Amino acid sequence: MKSTILSLFFIVVACMCAAQEANTKVAFIGEDEKEYEQLMASCGTPLLYVSGNSMDKAYDIWTQVLADMTSKADTQGLDIKGVKIWINMFWEADGSIKKILYYPKPKSKNMDFDQLTAFFNSFASDYNLDLDYESCFSHHGTAAFPVTSILTNANEGK
Numbered sequence: 001m002k003s004t005i006l007s008l009f010f011i012v013v014a015c016m017c018a019a020q021e022a023n024t025k026v027a028f029i030g031e032d033e034k035e036y037e038q039l040m041a042s043c044g045t046p047l048l049y050v051s052g053n054s055m056d057k058a059y060d061i062w063t064q065v066l067a068d069m070t071s072k073a074d075t076q077g078l079d080i081k082g083v084k085i086w087i088n089m090f091w092e093a094d095g096s097i098k099k100i101l102y103y104p105k106p107k108s109k110n111m112d113f114d115q116l117t118a119f120f121n122s123f124a125s126d127y128n129l130d131l132d133y134e135s136c137f138s139h140h141g142t143a144a145f146p147v148t149s150i151l152t153n154a155n156e157g158k
Helices: 002-023 033-042 055-076 113-126 148-156
Strands: 026-028 084-091 097-104 137-144
Touching: 026 113, 033 084, 033 097, 055 113, 055 137, 097 113
Parallel strands: 026 097
Antiparallel strands: 084 097, 084 137
């Protein structure tokens, strides 16, 4: 009887973990190539195109997303200064985040990347880009924290 109850307990825990993983909005680049291919097929429109093919506008939007990440990390007490990553971000048509795929760069600060993944999942769950488009869209690039262009622009106004 005890072994049956124990087996049932482990099955329930395994199912809960699988469901939690399926609901995550964040993963490492390369973890699930099939999902990546599906995202690229459905959300292949680049942020640049959604920004009216304006490099300045796309750059400003991307930089603001990274600055908002920095701000949220600071609020949560997570030090991401020195983190350098490759990042693929996919948005729904309404600007909500569909998926974040990332991978640390070789010169990145060493940190607990499970903690960074949890942070990105939290960020993705409540962040909404102030941009609408007819379908989902994406951006593939890099990120380095802190966001120096925001710091530079803020200091130029002083």
